[in-house]
Structures are given as C-alpha cells and as structure tokens.
Amino acid sequence: DQQVKQNSPSLSVQEGRISILNCDYTNSMFDYFLWYKKYPAEGPTFLISISSIKDKNEDGRFTVFLNKSAKHLSLHIVPSQPGDSAVYFCAASAISGYELNFGKGTSLLVTP
Amino acid sequence: EPEVTQTPSHQVTQMGQEVILRCVPISNHLYFYWYRQILGQKVEFLVSFYNNEISEKSEIFDDQFSVERPDGSNFTLKIRSTKLEDSAMYFCASSPIGSSNQPQHFGDGTRLSIL
Numbered sequence: 001d002q003q004v005k006q007n008s009p010s011l012s013v014q015e016g017r018i019s020i021l022n023c024d025y026t027n028s029m030f031d032y033f034l035w036y037k038k039y040p041a042e043g044p045t046f047l048i049s050i051s052s053i054k055d056k057n058e059d060g061r062f063t064v065f066l067n068k069s070a071k072h073l074s075l076h077i078v079p080s081q082p083g084d085s086a087v088y089f090c091a092a093s094a095i096s097g098y099e100l101n102f103g104k105g106t107s108l109l110v111t112p
Numbered sequence: 113e114p115e116v117t118q119t120p121s122h123q124v125t126q127m128g129q130e131v132i133l134r135c136v137p138i139s140n141h142l143y144f145y146w147y148r149q150i151l152g153q154k155v156e157f158l159v160s161f162y163n164n165e166i167s168e169k170s171e172i173f174d175d176q177f178s179v180e181r182p183d184g185s186n187f188t189l190k191i192r193s194t195k196l197e198d199s200a201m202y203f204c205a206s207s208p209i210g211s212s213n214q215p216q217h218f219g220d221g222t223r224l225s226i227l
Contacts, residue, residue, distance in 0.1 A: 032213055043116070043203050043218035044155065051213055089155065098143065098160035098168045100216060105154070 003027045004092050006103035013110050019077040021106050023090030026071065030092040034100070035064060035075045038087045047088075048075070080110045114138045116219035118204050124225045125194055133189045133222045135204030144187045145205040145216055146179065148172070155203065161187065191224075199226045 005024045013019045021035075031052040036044035050057040050064045050073070057064050063076045077084055090103040117136045125131045137144050146158040159169040161179050178190045187206075191198055201223050205216040 034215055036218075041220070043118075043220045046215040046217060049213075049215055091155075098145065098162075099157040099170065100145075100147075100155075101157070102155040 001026075002103075003030075004090055004101045004103040006088075006090055006106050008106050009104070010107040010109070013080045013108065015082055015110055015112050016079045019075075019080045019084065019108055019110065021075040021077075021088050021090075021108065023073050023075075023103055024071055025073075025092050025101075027092070027094065027101070028071070029094040029096065030101070031095045032093045033064070033066060033073050034091045034093075035062075036089040036091060036102075037084075038089060038105070044089055077108075080108075082110050082112055084108060085110050114140075116204055116206055116217055118202075118219035118222050120222060121220070122223045122225070124227060127196055127226050128193050131191050131194055131224065133191075133202050133204075133224070135187045135189070135219060136185050137187055137204065137206030138217060139185070141206035141208050141217075143167075143207045143209065143216075144179075144181070145207075146189045147203045147205065147218075148200040149203065149221075150197075150200045158189070194224075194226045196226050199224055 034049040035047040037047050038044045048062045066073045087105040087107050089105045091100040119134045144161045149155045159173045160167045176192045201221040203221045205218045207214045207216045
C-alpha cells in the first residue's frame with residue numbers, strides 16, 4: 001500500500017524560480033520525514049529532514065514544510081539551479097521503527 | 113565526506129544461483145539497512161540490522177534472503193536461489209542511530225540482473 005505519495009511524477013521549472021515538490025502520507029504514526037535527491041546511476045542522497053514536532057526546517061536554498069493535520073509536506077527550492085535537476089524522493093519513518101517508506105519520486109527539471 | 117560503498121556495481125546471475133551483495137557502511141554508524149528498487153517502482157525496505165542481529169524486516173525479506181556482518185567493516189546481503197523477480201537495484205544504507213530523527217545514508221547501489 002502507498003503510505004507515502006508523490007502525485008506529480010515530473011516538474012519543470014525555470015532557473016532562478018521556486019521549485020515546490022509535494023508529498024502526502026497516510027500513516028499517522030510517521031514522525032520523521034526526509035527528502036532525498038537522486039541522480040541516475042547513484043544512490044539517494046539525503047537532502048533535508050523534519051521531525052513532527054516542527055512545521056518548518058530550512059537549510060540554505062532548501063526548506064521543508066510539514067502540515068500534520070493535512071498529512072502533507074513540501075520541499076521548496078529557491079532559487080532553482082540547473083544542477084538541482086534530479087529525482088526527488090519523499091520518505092517517512094515511524095517512531096517505533098527503522099523502515100523508511102518512500103514515495104515514487106518526482107523528476108525535477110530546471111531549465112536555463 | 114564519508115560514504116557508503118557497495119560492490120559490485122552490476123551483478124549478472126543465472127536464475128537459481130546464489131548471490132552476495134556487499135556493502136561497507138560509514139565507519140562510525142551502528143545501524144545498517146538494505147533496500148531495493150525494482151525498475152519503475154518505489155524504493156522498498158528489506159531489512160534493518162543492529163548489534164549483529166536483524167531489528168526489523170519487511171514481507172519481501174523471506175527465507176531466501178539473509179544478512180551478515182562478517183567482520184568489522186562489511187555488511188552483506190545474500191540471496192539464495194535467485195528468481196527473475198529479484199532483478200532490481202539493491203541499496204545499502206547506514207545511520208549512526210536508529211531511524212527516528214537520523215537520516216539514513218545510501219550507497220550507489222548494486223544492479224542485480226537475473227537471467
């Protein structure tokens with residue numbers, strides 16, 4: 001079953017603009033959320049995370065927002081750069097476990 | 113920056129044969145994981161390992177799978193009697209402590225092709 005959903009398979013954004021990637025989850029036991037970035041032929045690279053006690057976490061150009069009541073999180077990239085072009089995965093884990101539950105990913109293309 | 117390394121990058125095996133995928137986790141990490149990604153599908157959790165024993169496993173991780181930490185640095189995934197449907201990218205990951213509030217760091221994966 002899809003406990004973590006990324007409903008947009010792809011997104012195209014112009015360089016310098018904001019990229020917003022969305023993720024929804026169904027399991028109310030999830031308490032830790034992560035974004036990973038993946039280039040072809042490489043493994044997922046950790047980008048940013050947020051714990052359920054927060055609603056926002058920022059790291060440079062990347063900000064993750066968490067709306068627990070809506071079971072929704074988003075990743076904002078500002079400003080977007082061509083090197084940000086990759087597949088972005090949302091993942092979540094529950095306090096009781098070790099398993100990361102992944103979404104199917106959103107392919108971001110940043111055009112010059 | 114320390115990283116998780118996986119070997120080989122690509123493994124081709126005949127159906128029914130045994131295969132061992134190898135991983136060297138980040139040196140000061142204590143928790144180790146295996147995931148797989150079948151082409152076109154999401155990354156799926158297989159197993160987590162801590163203190164020389166399995167701490168959690170998914171339904172995918174049946175009796176044909178096993179994990180081992182044979183020495184202080186390697187972490188292996190063995191698949192006995194491989195099937196066509198085992199063809200996938202297999203990712204190893206590690207973290208300093210358990211999943212909550214600590215990111216898992218992934219290797220670049222082993223592409224397993226079963227013929």
